[in-house]
Amino acid sequence: MEGVDHLAHERNKAQFDVAVMKAVWAGSRDAYELFHRFSRLVANDPEMFIPAIKAQATEEQQKQWLPLANKMKIIGSYTQTELGHGSNVRGLETTATFDPKTDEFVLNSPTLTATKWWPGGLGKIATHALAHARLIIDDKDYGVHGFLVQLRSLDDHLTLPGITIGDIGMKYGSGAYNTMDNGSLIFDHVRIPRNQMLMRLSQVTREGKYVPSNVPRQLSYGTMVYVRQKIVFDASIALSRAVCISTRYSAVRRQFGSHNGSPETQVIDYKTQQARLFPLLASAYAIRFVSEWLNSFYKDLLQRLEAKDFSTLPEAHACTAGLKSITTSVAADGIEECRKLCGGHGYLTSSGLPELSAVYIPACTYEGDNVVMLLQVARYLMKTISQLKSGNKPVGTTAYLGRAEQLMQYHSDVLRAEDWLKPNVVVEAFEARAARMSMACAQNLSKFNNPEDGFQELSADLVEAATAHCQLIIVSKFIEKLQQDIPGKGVKEQLGVLRSIYALFLLHKHIGDFLSTDCITPKQGYLANEQLRSLYSQVRPNAIALVDAFNYTDHFLSSVLGRYDGNVYPKLYEEAWKDPLNDTSIPDGFHEYVQPMLKQPLHHGRL
Numbered sequence: 001m002e003g004v005d006h007l008a009h010e011r012n013k014a015q016f017d018v019a020v021m022k023a024v025w026a027g028s029r030d031a032y033e034l035f036h037r038f039s040r041l042v043a044n045d046p047e048m049f050i051p052a053i054k055a056q057a058t059e060e061q062q063k064q065w066l067p068l069a070n071k072m073k074i075i076g077s078y079t080q081t082e083l084g085h086g087s088n089v090r091g092l093e094t095t096a097t098f099d100p101k102t103d104e105f106v107l108n109s110p111t112l113t114a115t116k117w118w119p120g121g122l123g124k125i126a127t128h129a130l131a132h133a134r135l136i137i138d139d140k141d142y143g144v145h146g147f148l149v150q151l152r153s154l155d156d157h158l159t160l161p162g163i164t165i166g167d168i169g170m171k172y173g174s175g176a177y178n179t180m181d182n183g184s185l186i187f188d189h190v191r192i193p194r195n196q197m198l199m200r201l202s203q204v205t206r207e208g209k210y211v212p213s214n215v216p217r218q219l220s221y222g223t224m225v226y227v228r229q230k231i232v233f234d235a236s237i238a239l240s241r242a243v244c245i246s247t248r249y250s251a252v253r254r255q256f257g258s259h260n261g262s263p264e265t266q267v268i269d270y271k272t273q274q275a276r277l278f279p280l281l282a283s284a285y286a287i288r289f290v291s292e293w294l295n296s297f298y299k300d301l302l303q304r305l306e307a308k309d310f311s312t313l314p315e316a317h318a319c320t321a322g323l324k325s326i327t328t329s330v331a332a333d334g335i336e337e338c339r340k341l342c343g344g345h346g347y348l349t350s351s352g353l354p355e356l357s358a359v360y361i362p363a364c365t366y367e368g369d370n371v372v373m374l375l376q377v378a379r380y381l382m383k384t385i386s387q388l389k390s391g392n393k394p395v396g397t398t399a400y401l402g403r404a405e406q407l408m409q410y411h412s413d414v415l416r417a418e419d420w421l422k423p424n425v426v427v428e429a430f431e432a433r434a435a436r437m438s439m440a441c442a443q444n445l446s447k448f449n450n451p452e453d454g455f456q457e458l459s460a461d462l463v464e465a466a467t468a469h470c471q472l473i474i475v476s477k478f479i480e481k482l483q484q485d486i487p488g489k490g491v492k493e494q495l496g497v498l499r500s501i502y503a504l505f506l507l508h509k510h511i512g513d514f515l516s517t518d519c520i521t522p523k524q525g526y527l528a529n530e531q532l533r534s535l536y537s538q539v540r541p542n543a544i545a546l547v548d549a550f551n552y553t554d555h556f557l558s559s560v561l562g563r564y565d566g567n568v569y570p571k572l573y574e575e576a577w578k579d580p581l582n583d584t585s586i587p588d589g590f591h592e593y594v595q596p597m598l599k600q601p602l603h604h605g606r607l
């Protein structure tokens with residue numbers, strides 16, 4: 001019935017102050033930014049073009065280009081990936097050859113695989129590209145640099161001479177990402193003025209002299225680092241949307257369990273449903289809090305870079321790459337699990353889940369393939385360990401590796417299930433697991449004469465060690481979040497339950513790591529799982545309130561199953577009737593193709 005809150009009985013169970021939890025969830029961002037982040041995905045927002053100009057252009061170039069880009073007088077595309085290379089940026093083939101006679105660069109796509117491929121906005125709308133190309137001077141290759149290239153006329157939007165552009169076609173399913181005109185671009189000896197090479201980091205003089213960067217060359221990758229830390233926040237948006245839908249629907253849906261005419265059981269009361277759903281609820285909060293930390297870490301990095309302090313740049317790269325990888329994988333897999341948690345109706349477009357999944361899952365690929373990103377983390381961990389011998393004391397997120405020797409002797413002293421509720425007990429176990437996995441890799445690597453051969457041979461183990469390291473970061477930041485003052489009745493307690501669910505779910509899921517590294521005993525693993533089940537019972541009365549705290553409108557969720565009022569069945573039925581197929585009772589083609597078959601006389605008794 002309209003206007004009736006079918007979930008009121010669930011909301012009345014809440015044991016904490018929902019208004020405060022809403023503020024904790026929103027953190028430093030307001031609802032507008034939460035919504036705006038989502039809308040950027042399917043719009044042509046220059047998510048990267050503008051940050052890249054800020055990171056790689058000189059002050060003078062910024063003065064020229066930023067006002068145009070900010071006022072949408074030009075529409076930019078971050079044009080890096082090519083048909084033949086995406087992960088391997090140093091393998092890009094597009095060339096930018098300096099012509100001293102005319103003081104220009106000549107951009108060219110020497111091969112088919114040099115075709116720019118995927119850049120968002122490139123296919124139809126972008127007027128300019130921030131094109132990544134190999135700088136060539138006097139036949140010498142100076143590697144990949146950024147160049148501003150006009151693609152289309154600002155008068156009639158037609159492509160300029162030497163430029164061939166197209167859209168790369170439909171993408172995964174019918175998802176909203178098809179509103180993004182990811183494009184292809186071929187340069188055929190296109191000339192641009194020398195001052196359209198972005199020259200903040202390195203320069204080319206009028207005489208054609210290359211002035212190398214006096215800062216780490218990796219700063220040219222700065223835009224990717226910036227977006228990766230944003231993508232961690234986006235992962236919390238995407239996952240929390242799916243969890244909100246599936247939690248509310250799990251409280252509405254009843255199946256089996258009726259006795260003597262009693263209502264059937266709410267599926268949210270089944271332990272299997274809780275074991276699948278509540279870890280995702282906890283993960284949404286965990287990812288949100290680690291994204292807050294990562295954002296502050298990134299802002300600190302920017303301040304340091306301003307002061308030419310590059311000390312945290314390697315850690316910032318490892319954290320943004322690793323957390324982008326882990327959180328997008330959890331969110332993408334979690335959205336699919338939420339669809340399954342809704343049974344058949346989860347597969348309806350009106351559930352909002354297929355669309356959310358189709359739009360979200362490329363996050364595991366764009367801005368760095370998730371495995372390639374974890375391999376970057378692994379390189380950082382191995383380098384950190386290799387420097388231990390020279391007395392280099394790791395700090396920050398690798399500080400625990402400075403206690404590797406001690407952690408190698410660690411054995412959990414858990415005796416009772418409730419011991420696993422102690423944050424220090426959990427952190428020690430996660431530190432020991434991560435340290436032992438990385439140390440084992442380092443030890444195995446040392447057996448190889450060629451370290452690169454070893455790295456390749458051991459890359460699957462290294463990815464697992466990098467995963468353990470990143471999960472430790474997320475667990476630690478969740479714990480640190482709860483060490484802050486958090487007001488409101490029951491709020492901190494409820495977040496403490498989610499913190500323990502997140503950690504113990506990971507411990508249970510990766511129990512093989514914890515046992516094979518001898519960090520915990522099978523009995524202690526069993527106790528962790530016992531505690532996990534008990535924690536699910538503590539979340540159950542608060543589940544609806546915890547997803548209400550995401551503060552998503554029905555419009556934003558765009559899901560019949562996730563409606564705030566839980567009025568699912570009438571709305572499911574109503575939504576179905578909006579489908580054009582239901583505009584007529586006799587389907588198109590019936591008279592031409594089906595009716596003749598039905599009218600056909602029987603032959604020899606056979607249909």
Ligand SMILES: CCCCC/C=C\C/C=C\C/C=C\C/C=C\C/C=C\C=C\C(=O)SCCNC(=O)CCNC(=O)[C@H](O)C(C)(C)COP(=O)(O)OP(=O)(O)OC[C@H]1O[C@@H](n2cnc3c(N)ncnc32)[C@H](O)[C@@H]1OP(=O)(O)O
Binds near residue numbers: 081086089372
């Ligand atoms: C329907 C509802 C949906 C809801 C969803 C909700 C929200 C979503 C809303 C919005 C989404 C928002 C945004 C979406 C964003 C993006 C999507 C759209 C566009 C996508 C754009 C792109 O994909 S742009 C292209 C991205 N490409 C990549 O990421 C390429 C990945 N490859 C690389 O980064 C590099 O090639 C490399 C790192 C893998 C290797 O680089 P290389 O130069 O070869 O370096 P080495 O490996 O040799 O390492 C050398 C040393 O350099 C260090 N290092 C490497 N990278 C960095 C770095 N970035 N910073 C600092 N240091 C770096 C490395 O550690 C080595 O150091 P040592 O020498 O000390 O070992």
Ligand SMILES: Cc1cc2nc3c(=O)[nH]c(=O)nc-3n(C[C@H](O)[C@H](O)[C@H](O)COP(=O)(O)OP(=O)(O)OC[C@H]3O[C@@H](n4cnc5c(N)ncnc54)[C@H](O)[C@@H]3O)c2cc1C
Binds near residue numbers: 177362365369370459
């Ligand atoms: C929706 C979407 C939007 C995008 N938007 C843009 C954009 O705006 N601008 C832009 O420039 N690009 C964009 N991209 C491209 C994107 O950045 C690349 O696709 C991404 O970086 C992955 O690179 P790749 O496609 O070369 O994958 P590959 O690296 O070819 O990956 C293929 C497989 O190889 C594996 N692999 C690769 N290297 C290694 C290694 N060294 N060790 C082990 N395994 C390895 C990967 O793990 C993966 O399993 C977009 C892509 C998508 C899907």
